[in-house]
Amino acid sequence: MTTAHDGNDNCASAAGTAVPPAAPIRTSASASTRAKIAGGPTPEAPYPIKMNGTVIKGFGRGSKDLGIPTANLPEEAIAAQEDKMMVTGIYYGWAQVVVRTTPESHFLSSTSTTTQDTPTPSSTSGLPGSTNSDVARSASSSSSSLATSCPATVYPMVMSLGWNPFYKNEKKSAEVHIMHNFHRDFYGDELRVVVLGYIRPELDYTTLEALIEDINIDIEVAHRSLERPDYAAFKEDPLFLQL
Secondary structure, three states: OOOOOOOHHHHOOOOOOOOOOOOOEOOHHHHHOOOOOOOOOOOOOOOOEEEEEEOEOOOOHHHHHHOOOOEEEOHHHHHHOOOOOOOOEEEEEEEEEEOOOOHHHOEOOOOOOOOOOOOOOOOOOOOOOOOHHHHHOOOOOOEOOOOOOOOOOEEEEEEEEEOOHHHOOOOOEEEEEEOOOOOEOOOOOEEEEEEEEEEEOOOEOOOHHHHHHHHHHHHHHHHHHHOOHHHHHHHHOHHHHOO
């Protein structure tokens, strides 16, 4: 993952086919000094940034390797906001899935995440005693409900924008982790996000465990940050009220 403000990723297209810039290595010192809340008391320019598009297939590593499934936005959704989101890293905000496909084709196997009706508390994420299965209970690579006459539910999210240097990706991607349990994937469905802030630059890691620990902290930071009234208000953004 790249440094947040060096501007090196300006040379790459939104599709991210250029060689990604080198990323700093995450250290134990940087992990111990992370802020608990991201952003000021109210979102500031360029936020809110609104993105939407059809969920596409990613690398399939979120569930398998990390226990933290993600949904990938299409390249055109990244390109549409390229002038506002040139900086790679971890963002947070709200997300909504609008079902556009036949649900029967998406049901997950019995080994997948259990469905619940409420967001998974993140208070255990990344804390001593938590496991990958704890994190998996807030899976996001699935859809929650059928399209109805009412707007779909809006949930907190974190989004990784960049090249994921731990996996040495050669293509820039926007991977959204929605903090809720779902019972099926949502490839082909519509994903809408309202980005409200920036948590940190993307980093490279020496171990998978360090990467998972940082993602867990990202989830905690997003939850706390979105609890503030001026951020919580965007849960009712007009983008989410469309059917």
